[in-house]
Amino acid sequence: MIRRPLLRRLARRPGALAALQLAPGTGWLLLFFLVPILIMLAYSVMPRGEYGGVTAGLTLEHYRRFFDPLYLRVVGRTFALAGACTVLSIVMGYPVAYVIARSRRWKHVLLFLVVLPFWTSFLVRTYAMIFLLRDGGLINTWLLHLGLIHRPLTMLYTPGAVLTGLVYGFLPFVILPVYASLARLDPALLEAAESLGARPWAAFRRVTLPLSLPGLIAGSLLVFIPALGSFLTPDLLGGARQLMLGNLIENQFTTARNWPFGAAASFILMAAVLVALLVYLRTQDRAPGEEPG
Amino acid sequence: MARATPRPLMGITALVYLFLHVPALVLVAFSFNRSRFSVEWTGFTLEWYRRLAERGDILRALRASLIVGLSSTVISTVLGTLIALALARRRFHGRRLYEGALYLPIVTPEIVVGISLLVLFAAVGVPLGLATITIAHVAFSISFVVVVVLARLRGMDRSLEEAAMSLGADEWSAFRRVTLPQIWPAVVAGGLLAFTLSFDDFVITFFVSGVGSTTLPLLVYAMVRRSIEPTVNAVSTLILLVTTVTIFLTDRLGRARRGRTA
Numbered sequence: 136m137i138r139r140p141l142l143r144r145l146a147r148r149p150g151a152l153a154a155l156q157l158a159p160g161t162g163w164l165l166l167f168f169l170v171p172i173l174i175m176l177a178y179s180v181m182p183r184g185e186y187g188g189v190t191a192g193l194t195l196e197h198y199r200r201f202f203d204p205l206y207l208r209v210v211g212r213t214f215a216l217a218g219a220c221t222v223l224s225i226v227m228g229y230p231v232a233y234v235i236a237r238s239r240r241w242k243h244v245l246l247f248l249v250v251l252p253f254w255t256s257f258l259v260r261t262y263a264m265i266f267l268l269r270d271g272g273l274i275n276t277w278l279l280h281l282g283l284i285h286r287p288l289t290m291l292y293t294p295g296a297v298l299t300g301l302v303y304g305f306l307p308f309v310i311l312p313v314y315a316s317l318a319r320l321d322p323a324l325l326e327a328a329e330s331l332g333a334r335p336w337a338a339f340r341r342v343t344l345p346l347s348l349p350g351l352i353a354g355s356l357l358v359f360i361p362a363l364g365s366f367l368t369p370d371l372l373g374g375a376r377q378l379m380l381g382n383l384i385e386n387q388f389t390t391a392r393n394w395p396f397g398a399a400a401s402f403i404l405m406a407a408v409l410v411a412l413l414v415y416l417r418t419q420d421r422a423p424g425e426e427p428g
Numbered sequence: 429m430a431r432a433t434p435r436p437l438m439g440i441t442a443l444v445y446l447f448l449h450v451p452a453l454v455l456v457a458f459s460f461n462r463s464r465f466s467v468e469w470t471g472f473t474l475e476w477y478r479r480l481a482e483r484g485d486i487l488r489a490l491r492a493s494l495i496v497g498l499s500s501t502v503i504s505t506v507l508g509t510l511i512a513l514a515l516a517r518r519r520f521h522g523r524r525l526y527e528g529a530l531y532l533p534i535v536t537p538e539i540v541v542g543i544s545l546l547v548l549f550a551a552v553g554v555p556l557g558l559a560t561i562t563i564a565h566v567a568f569s570i571s572f573v574v575v576v577v578l579a580r581l582r583g584m585d586r587s588l589e590e591a592a593m594s595l596g597a598d599e600w601s602a603f604r605r606v607t608l609p610q611i612w613p614a615v616v617a618g619g620l621l622a623f624t625l626s627f628d629d630f631v632i633t634f635f636v637s638g639v640g641s642t643t644l645p646l647l648v649y650a651m652v653r654r655s656i657e658p659t660v661n662a663v664s665t666l667i668l669l670v671t672t673v674t675i676f677l678t679d680r681l682g683r684a685r686r687g688r689t690a
Contacts, residue, residue, distance in 0.1 A: 150518075150520070152518070152599075153514045153518035153520050156510040156511065156513050156514035156518070157510070157511055157514045157520075157526075159506075159507050159510065160507035160508060160510055160511040160570050160574075161511070163507060163566060163567060163570065164530075164533065164567060164570060164571075167545065167548070167563055167564065167566070167567040168532070168533050168536075168541070168567045168568075170548065171541075171544035171545050171547060171548040172536075172540070172544050174544065174547055174548055174551060175540070175543070175544045175547055178547065188550075227440070227444050227447075228444070230437045230440040230441055230444070231440070231441045231444045231445075233433075233437060234433055234437055234438060234441040235441075237433045238433075243683075245445075247679055248445060248448070248449065249448070250675070250679070251672065251675055252448050252449070252452070254621075254624050254628075254671060254675045255452070255628070255668055255671045255672060255675070256627075256628040256630075256645065256664075256667050256668065256671060257628065257630065258628070258630040258645050258648055258649060259452070259455070259648065259664040259667050259668055260451065260452060262455070262648065262652050262660065262664060263451035263452050263454065263455040263664075264451060265652065265656065266451070266454065266455055266458070266467075266656065266661070267451055267454065269656070271466070271467065272467060273454060273458075273467045276466070276467050276468065303447065303448070303451070306444070306447075306448065307448070335434075360535055361537070363537070364536075364537025364538065364539060364540070366537075366538065366539040366631055367630060367631055371652065381537065381539045384539055384540070384543060385539060385543070388543050388546065388635075394547070397543065398547075401539075401540045401543065401544070404537055404539075404540060405536065405537070405540060408535060408536070408537060412535055416528075
């Protein structure tokens with residue numbers, strides 16, 4: 136066996152061993168994550184080639200093109216949908232996190248049921264939404280049966296369908312961090328507030344809510360970031376008119392064959408995601424309970 | 429907390445759980461429905477599952493998904509565990525920065541990851557197929573494995589390792605006989621997550637797959653686009669079953685782990 140003596144020799148030089156452990160994975164990530172993104176960055180400032188692809192040169196025209204009202208509307212729609220999804224997820228997710236944090240016997244089951252959809256196929260879950268929402272779908276069939284409506288409601292291919300699909304997909308991301316910050320909350324603080332005469336609502340507003348704010352901010356960004364980059368949800372639930380940035384990017388690389396413009400769109404999306412991420416990191420550096428600036 | 433949880437909150441929570449789970453359950457229920465075209469319940473049948481078994485394209489897609497899933501899981505688990513070991517046990521320049529950078533593949537929108545890989549493969553002239561899908565899946569799974577294994581390594585009691593070394597074990601045997609058995613549940617959990625991510629992935633796979641390398645999610649997407657019919661529900665149910673079992677196992681491993689340290 137040649138391996139063990141070699142490892143033994145390397146073990147005496149910790150630096151070499153660290154390099155050996157890091158090299159394969161890092162190499163993979165550099166080659167198949169970082170390099171491709173850098174190629175895209177290069178493409179985004181190069182003139183468009185005749186048959187797709189790019190030609191040599193340097194230009195900012197693809198970024199400038201974004202200021203066309205047509206594309207600004209796509210950016211606006213993307214932010215509006217991601218923002219609405221975040222707000223709805225907070226409103227729906229906070230009570231759930233609160234209930235989980237206070238439960239004892241069912242805590243593990245309740246948490247598992249939040250984690251499960253988080254990992255199960257996003258595509259299948261989006262298809263489930265189509266199954267419920269389309270004209271001949273389950274909801275319309277039942278409403279017709281009950282005589283509440285006389286012709287099917289158009290629910291699929293609307294902004295509402297996209298929003299429902301986004302919340303359905305990303306809601307668990309807000310529940311888990313809020314739960315984590317609520318679970319850390321010291322019950323003695325609430326007892327103190329109560330014994331000092333605070334009513335339950337006042338105790339919640341002045342003790343629980345501020346202390347869960349780091350989790351709430353983290354959760355919001357964990358919803359907002361993937362919602363900004365969504366492609367599948369608007370693609371399947373939104374139809375052609377509910378275009379988000381992700382669909383615009385895909386379109387440039389497939390049917391429109393304008394690679395550099397698609398690359399520029401990717402970097403506008405990446406920039407938005409990175410700004411959201413920096414906000415997230417800043418809030419996570421603070422001690423819990425500190426007022427966010 | 430002494431006070432009972434307010435009832436309205438319990439109500440909202442129940443509704444949110446229904447919202448999170450009913451759509452998928454409805455899908456599963458209707459995979460056993462006899463009626464082909466309507467969503468009215470006309471009786472129980474296993475007909476759609478029988479048809480699945482007869483369809484060559486579905487079996488081929490399942491095979492492709494399993495090949496990609498298993499190979500990308502093995503590669504990303506090994507590479508990710510090695511990175512986690514270096515991060516937890518070695519000191520090197522820029523370790524914190526490196527750790528932060530590992531989150532980039534997790535937060536980068538899938539569409540950007542998929543398309544940039546497509547651009548790379550096109551630029552280099554690599555034909556798209558199962559190999560390019562596997563390469564892509566490893567690239568987005570490594571970070572998840574690192575996060576899971578690193579958490580375990582950081583929460584581990586180092587005194588056992590030190591004891592082994594002071595009793596004369598060299599670094600390799602200390603790793604093999606002390607460290608590895610302790611982090612093994614986390615390594616398996618990381619591997620299971622990598623498998624789930626690979627088995628479920630649609631967006632990135634969509635861009636790096638070629639003719640004849642259709643995975644199960646790609647096939648489901650094509651089927652959904654064409655028409656909504658009960659066989660789609662049956663495939664979807666099978667996908668949900670595979671991921672639910674995998675996540676259940678991951679969860680059990682996590683609990684066993686916590687139980688042992690407590």
